[in-house]
Amino acid sequence: xxxxxxxxxxxxxxxxxxxxxxxxxxxxxxxxxxxxxxxxxxxxxxxxxxxxxxxxxxxxxxxxxxxxxxxxxxxxxxxxxxxxxxxxxxxxxxxxxxxxxxxxxxxxxxxxxxxxxxxxxxxxxxxxxxxxxxxxxxxxxxxxxxxxxxxxxxxxxxxxxxxxxxxxxxxxxxxxxxxxxxxxxxxxxxxxxxxxxxxxxxxxxxxxxxxxxxxxxxxxxxxxxxxxxxxxxxxxxxxxxxxxxxxxxxxxxxxxxxxxxxxxxxxxxxxxxxxxxxxxxxxxxxxxxxxxxxxxxxxxxxxxxxxxxxxxxxxxxxxxxxxxxxxxxxxxxxxxxxxxxxxxxxxxxxxxxxxxxxxxxxxxxxxxxxxxxxxxxxxxxxxxxxxxxxxxxxxxxxxxxxxxxxxxxxxxxxxxxxxxxxxxxxxxxxxxxxxxxxxxxxxxxxxxxxxxxxxxxxxxxxxxxxxxxxxxxxxxxxxxxxxxxxxxxxxxxxxxxxxxxxxxxxxx
Amino acid sequence: xxxxxxxxxxxxxxxxxxxxxxxxxxxxxxxxxxxxxxxxxxxxxxxxxxxxxxxxxxxxxxxxxxxxxxxxxxxxxxxxxxxxxxxxxxxxxxxxxxxxxxxxxxxxxxxxxxxxxxxxxxxxxxxxxxxxxxxxxxxxxxxxxxxxxxxxxxxxxxxxxxxxxxxxxxxxxxxxxxxxxxxxxxxxxxxxxxxxxxxxxxxxxxxxxxxxxxxxxxxxxxxxxxxxxxxxxxxxxxxxxxxxxxxxxxxxxxxxxxxxxxxxxxxxxxxxxxxxxxxxxxxxxxxxxxxxxxxxxxxxxxxxxxxxxxxxxxxxxxxxxxxxxxxxxxxxxxx
Numbered sequence: 001x002x003x004x005x006x007x008x009x010x011x012x013x014x015x016x017x018x019x020x021x022x023x024x025x026x027x028x029x030x031x032x033x034x035x036x037x038x039x040x041x042x043x044x045x046x047x048x049x050x051x052x053x054x055x056x057x058x059x060x061x062x063x064x065x066x067x068x069x070x071x072x073x074x075x076x077x078x079x080x081x082x083x084x085x086x087x088x089x090x091x092x093x094x095x096x097x098x099x100x101x102x103x104x105x106x107x108x109x110x111x112x113x114x115x116x117x118x119x120x121x122x123x124x125x126x127x128x129x130x131x132x133x134x135x136x137x138x139x140x141x142x143x144x145x146x147x148x149x150x151x152x153x154x155x156x157x158x159x160x161x162x163x164x165x166x167x168x169x170x171x172x173x174x175x176x177x178x179x180x181x182x183x184x185x186x187x188x189x190x191x192x193x194x195x196x197x198x199x200x201x202x203x204x205x206x207x208x209x210x211x212x213x214x215x216x217x218x219x220x221x222x223x224x225x226x227x228x229x230x231x232x233x234x235x236x237x238x239x240x241x242x243x244x245x246x247x248x249x250x251x252x253x254x255x256x257x258x259x260x261x262x263x264x265x266x267x268x269x270x271x272x273x274x275x276x277x278x279x280x281x282x283x284x285x286x287x288x289x290x291x292x293x294x295x296x297x298x299x300x301x302x303x304x305x306x307x308x309x310x311x312x313x314x315x316x317x318x319x320x321x322x323x324x325x326x327x328x329x330x331x332x333x334x335x336x337x338x339x340x341x342x343x344x345x346x347x348x349x350x351x352x353x354x355x356x357x358x359x360x361x362x363x364x365x366x367x368x369x370x371x372x373x374x375x376x377x378x379x380x381x382x383x384x385x386x387x388x389x390x391x392x393x394x395x396x397x398x399x400x401x402x403x404x405x406x407x408x409x410x411x412x413x414x415x416x417x418x419x420x421x422x423x424x425x426x427x428x429x430x431x432x433x434x435x436x437x438x439x440x441x442x443x444x445x446x447x448x449x450x451x452x453x454x455x456x457x458x459x460x461x462x463x464x465x466x467x468x469x470x471x472x473x474x475x476x477x478x479x480x481x482x483x484x485x486x487x488x489x490x491x492x493x494x495x496x497x498x499x500x501x502x503x504x505x506x507x508x
Numbered sequence: 509x510x511x512x513x514x515x516x517x518x519x520x521x522x523x524x525x526x527x528x529x530x531x532x533x534x535x536x537x538x539x540x541x542x543x544x545x546x547x548x549x550x551x552x553x554x555x556x557x558x559x560x561x562x563x564x565x566x567x568x569x570x571x572x573x574x575x576x577x578x579x580x581x582x583x584x585x586x587x588x589x590x591x592x593x594x595x596x597x598x599x600x601x602x603x604x605x606x607x608x609x610x611x612x613x614x615x616x617x618x619x620x621x622x623x624x625x626x627x628x629x630x631x632x633x634x635x636x637x638x639x640x641x642x643x644x645x646x647x648x649x650x651x652x653x654x655x656x657x658x659x660x661x662x663x664x665x666x667x668x669x670x671x672x673x674x675x676x677x678x679x680x681x682x683x684x685x686x687x688x689x690x691x692x693x694x695x696x697x698x699x700x701x702x703x704x705x706x707x708x709x710x711x712x713x714x715x716x717x718x719x720x721x722x723x724x725x726x727x728x729x730x731x732x733x734x735x736x737x738x739x740x741x742x743x744x745x746x747x748x749x750x751x752x753x754x755x756x757x758x759x760x761x762x763x764x765x766x767x768x769x770x771x772x773x774x775x776x777x778x779x780x781x782x783x784x785x786x787x788x789x790x791x792x793x794x795x796x797x798x799x800x801x802x803x804x805x806x807x808x809x810x811x812x813x814x815x816x817x818x819x820x821x822x823x824x825x826x827x828x829x830x831x832x833x834x835x836x837x838x839x840x841x842x843x
Contacts, residue, residue, distance in 0.1 A: 314728060338730040352728055355721040357789060366718060366729040373711045420729065 013076030015040045015206040016061075016092075016175050021070035023056055026410075028437065030056045031230045034070070038175065038206040043197065045217040045238070046210045048227035049250055049467065049500075054210050057227070058177050061208075062094040063087040074175070091174035097183060099164035103153025108133040110152045111167050136166055140196050158189035165196060169205075176200065177208040182216060183301060194220060212299055212504050214243050226250055244497075251467065251496040266292040266475065268325070270459040271342075271428050273311060276320035280306040282483045284320070288428060288459040293450060295474035296463045298503045303483040304463045305347060308430045311461075312344040313337040324428070338367060343421035345414070347432040347463070353417045356406040360398050361387035363405050364419045371423070390419030395445065411442025418449065429453065432463045447473060467496045479503055538783045542798040549802060553809030560812055568690060572758070574804035575692040576601070576751045578797060580771060581778035582703045583747035585796035588779050589707070590740045591720035591788030592640065595651040597748040597775055599658035600632045601767030604752025606662045609671035609762025618677035625756070626749035632658055633745020637738040655772070662764035671762040682757035692754050699747065704793045716740060721789030770824065777828040778803050780835060803827070 016038040023031040031053045038044050048054050059065040061072065063081025072079050074090060081087040084094075101110050108129050109116065119125035133148040146159055155163060161181055168176055178197070182190045197207060197220055211217055217224060218238070225235040226249040233249050234241070241249075267290035276284040280303050288294050296304040309315040311322055313331035322329045324340045331337055334344070346352040354363055364387045365372050372383040387401040394415040398408055405416055414434065421429055431450070435443045450460055450473060464470050470477055477494045479487040479502040487502045554561045580597050587594045604625040611621030632654070639650040681691050707713035719726040719733045727733045751771075756762050780786065781802060782795030806827070810820045 312728075333732070334728050335730040335732060344728060346728060351722075352724050355718055355725055355789070357721060358718070362714065362718075366726075366731075369711045369715070376710050376712060378709050378711065378714070 013073070014038060015042075015075065017073040017076075018057070018061070019071050019073065021057065021060060021067045021072075023053075023060060023065060023067050026437075029230055031060075031067075034227070034230070034232045036225055036232060036235060038208060040174070040204045040206050041201050042222045043201055043207045043209055043220050044235075045221035045224045046208055046227065047212070047217065047224060047246060047250060049465070052227040052250070053230040054227055055179065056230075058094045058179055058208070058210070061087070061175075061177060062092060088168075088171065091172055093168040093173045093175070094177040094179060095161060095164050095168065095181065096179055097161075097181070098157075099160050101152045101155075101160055101163060103151065105152055106149045107146055107152050107155070107163060108148040110163055111136065111170060113167070115171070132170070136170055140166075140199055142192075142196075145192070156189075158185045158193070161185075161193070162196065165200075169200070173205060175206045175208070177210070179210045180212065181209075182211065182213065190216070214246065214504065217246075218243075247497050247500055251500065266290065267457060270325055271311065271461070272323040272326075273307075274321050274323070276307070276310050276322070277318045278306070278310060278315060279318075280315075280483050281310060284310075284483075284485055286478055286485060286488065288461055290427070290457045290459055291454050292476070293454055293460045293462060293474045295470040295477040296461065296480060297467075297470050297477050297499050298480035300465065302480040302503065304480050305432055306483070307480070308344055308346075308432050308461070308463060311337070312342060312430060314344075338424070338426075341427035342430065343367075343424060343426035343428070344430045345417045345421065345432060345434060347436065349410070349413055349417060350406075354405050354413060357404060359402050360391065360396065360405055360408070360416055361401040363416050364390050364401075364423055367420050368423050386423050387419075390416075390423055393422065394419050394449065409438075409442075411438035411445075414438055414442070414446065418446070426458070428459045428461065430461045430463075433465065434462065435464070435466070435469060467499065470494075470499070471496065481505060539792075539795055539798055542781065542783075542795065542802065546798065546802050546805060549805045549809060553805065553812060556809075557812045561809070566808065566812070570804045570808045571690060571693045573807060574800050575690075575696040576754050576758075577771065577774055577778065577803065578696040578800045579699050579747050579751045579754070580775040581782075581800045582700050582793050582796045583744045584772075584775040585779040585782060585784055585791050585793055586703060586707065586716065587740055587744045588776075588784040588786060589720045589788060589791045590716045590737060591723060592647040592737065592740060593651065593776070593786070594633075594636065594741060594744045595648065595772050595776075596632065596636060596655040596658055597744060597751075598767040598769075598771035598773075599655045599662070600629050600745055600748035601752045601755060601771060602764050603632065603658050603662040603665075604629050604749040605756040605759075605762040605766050606666040606671065606764050607762070608753055608756045609673050610665065612673050612675050612678070613671065616675075618675055622753050625752050626746050629749020629752065630742050630746040632748070633742040634738070636745065637741035640741065641734045641737050659764070659768065666762065666764045668764065670764075673756060673760050673762065678757040678760065681754070682760065692758065695750070695754060699750065700793060700797055707793050712736075712739075717789055719788075770821070773828065774803055774824065777824065777831060780828065780831040783835075785835060786832070799831075 014037040018034060018036040021031055021034040034053070034057060046054055056065065060067050062084045063086050064084055066080070066082070072081070074092070079090055081090070081092070087093070102113065105113070111133055112129060117125050117128050119128070130148055134143060137143045137146060137148070142162065146162065152160070152163060165176070181193055185193065197209070201207060209220055221238045223235060223237050224241055224246060226233050226246060228250060269287050270290050271288040273287070274285045284307055286294070296307060298304055306315065310317055313334050313336050317331070322331060324342070329336065329340050350356060355366070361383055365383045368386065371386060372379060384401065390396070391398065391401060396412050396415045396419065398412060405413060408416065434446055450462070454460055462470070462473055471494055475491055477489045477499065478485045479489065479499055481503050486505065489498065560566055580601070584594060584597065607628045608621045608625035611624040612618065615621060636651055636654055639645050639654070640647050643650070684691050686694060707716065715726070715731050716736055718729070719731060719736050723733050752767070755766055759766070778799030779791065779796050781799030782791060782797070784791030784796070806823070807820070810823065815823070
């Protein structure tokens with residue numbers, strides 16, 4: 001593992017140092033002034049809310065993104081990685097949640113891909129490969145856990161991750177980052193992973209461990225770094241921070257009421273969801289009233305988007321029912337939900353909401369065929385009038401309704417999606433991350449719009465990973481974890497810390 | 509598609525807006541380049557054989573030659589806009605000619621026989637659509653498989669024989685005129701007009717653009733994506749059935765082997781030449797028709813200038829590749 005070059009490193013220089021890293025994507029400042037140090041044989045836990053900048057920082061570390069400012073130092077020497085393969089060559093690896101493997105090659109071949117040695121000139125030297133694979137597995141006491149000749153495609157998520165870690169180790173990794181490695185692992189698999197992490201630490205590898213789970217951070221970390229809104233707010237030895245202090249550092253923002261104007265008392269129950277189950281959801285029940293904004297909070301992957309899709313008829317249900325104003329819905333497809341008065345603005349605007357090559361007008365009128373045609377034939381001005389009405393109402397900044405929608409900014413694209421639903425006048429509107437990636441001004445307009453809609457008696461279900469947004473917009477917040485609703489908090493009793501506590505609580 | 513209009517930042521035209529007209533504007537420039545290509549071909553072949561090429565008889569020959577291909581290519585254009593592909597159309601043409609010949613034999617009614625041929629084509633399209641939508645099989649593979657299967661069925665029901673049609677109505681359709689114009693060409697014009705209206709002026713047409721543009725978006729916007737896909741393949745099958753009627757009328761027979769000389773390849777070539785993106789959501793009927801005209805002039809010109817048959821095949825294959833290459837380049841540039 002260690003080579004003589006290590007000895008030549010400047011005395012006292014940390015293994016890895018990030019200095020003043022800044023990165024901007026369009027209008028979003030993802031990272032600014034991030035300075036971080038990692039020593040050999042140290043496990044650094046990197047924590048922060050969704051969108052705090054953890055993943056961006058790791059992409060910069062592995063050369064997938066280039067920082068706008070700042071530098072990456074290894075052993076005190078500057079490196080500017082232009083791609084992950086550059087970073088790999090310098091001993092830096094980031095293990096992602098879904099590693100790239102060649103499914104039809106064996107575990108051994110995957111592990112040593114790029115370093116397969118030939119026998120007799122052209123044939124793969126299987127004996128040498130087995131020897132090297134076995135030695136590596138044995139070092140981590142995995143020789144009875146993973147079979148070298150098993151096709152890698154047959155491995156579960158846990159073993160794929162281990163395979164990726166082994167691959168990094170055999171190519172001499174010195175800095176390893178694990179991005180939420182346990183999110184899809186069982187308890188036993190997690191324990192095995194922890195053992196591997198500890199052994200790597202003992203061998204002198206520097207490890208950056210990203211996790212939402214405090215007990216893992218406690219079990220592994222020597223030090224803790226907290227990112228918030230792209231800033232590094234603390235890096236301290238793990239012993240100096242208790243759980244409450246970490247959460248406080250992660251949150252630490254004033255919460256404002258995003259609504260202007262008076263709120264009405266909620267009216268009759270519109271959406272009544274009972275016992276929804278499918279592969280991602282477990283017994284989800286809740287109600288949404290007219291004039292009410294209900295939020296779905298929780299971590300990425302907790303099942304919030306799946307609730308939206310299930311209620312909207314986009315995913316199949318194995319059990320449960322959805323009622324709209326008392327009437328039970330038969331949801332075979334989104335068309336059924338739309339006919340019942342439900343609209344959904346999905347999280348993935350470009351992939352799921354917009355026809356990128358079509359015009360503003362055609363995107364807006366997509367769900368109102370009955371308003372723009374007679375006997376199947378288009379009525380000339382009808383579509384234009386509807387589109388213009390929504391452009392005016394939502395203040396969509398576009399040169400005209402014929403503008404191709406991919407040329408608009410993110411905020412205006414989102415308004416086009418909202419315009420499609422407003423043209424249909426649904427009774428319930430589901431907004432999945434409605435302000436992701438859009439600028440502050442457009443955000444404020446969307447908040448105001450939500451306020452207007454509930455004032456007119458619509459029920460709105462908001463999914464958001466931004467705590468201030470949830471707390472500022474919603475009358476009630478449903479907290480999800482592992483496909484369940486674990487809490488139903490009213491406005492008075494909800495706060496960031498409580499939601500985070502509930503969202504990160506241990507799974508039964 | 510050219511995005512010149514976008515780059516100059518043209519304001520929205522009053523009274524004509526929306527994707528369809530945007531596509532028309534964009535396809536307008538595309539169609540201009542197609543017309544230019546057509547003019548070049550006419551100049552070349554006209555220059556080489558000025559004695560024959562411009563004769564009314566030859567121009568009618570070109571029209572006759574493209575009638576069948578035109579029906580197939582404009583239907584294929586719709587399939588490709590919807591995000592699919594139908595390779596089986598040539599085989600369906602052959603099957604349809606056989607079924608029509610048998611229909612005449614059995615019923616002695618040309619109307620019933622023609623309806624039978626079209627219905628068999630529609631049924632073949634339904635089979636394609638179910639394999640693709642319910643079975644989840646890739647459209648290329650599905651219709652490649654049914655191409656072989658439909659051809660086999662044509663041989664089975666005809667016992668491998670050519671079946672002659674002795675009926676004046678078919679002779680009339682194949683060689684006759686109505687109001688001074690050949691009937692086959694009139695059938696083509698009717699079909700093209702119907703498809704043009706469908707894709708340009710109806711909800712169904714614009715929804716076909718939407719499901720081809722992004723089926724996930726279309727489904728979440730409430731469109732019945734599968735329903736449209738089934739409908740599009742049935743349309744394509746029925747159009748192939750109608751093309752089979754034209755072929756049976758021209759040859760006076762039903763032949764299981766007919767339509768196997770690369771008709772599907774030419775139909776796809778014409779559609780792609782006409783501006784269809786194989787990823788779906790883009791293309792026009794007018795473009796498809798212009799693509800057919802280019803192919804027709806090319807075929808006719810190569811015969812007039814005595815290009816050997818085998819070289820003609822190479823030229824047609826190269827044209828398809830060239831058309832896709834150009835389309836890919838444009839997609840990369842204008843995304």
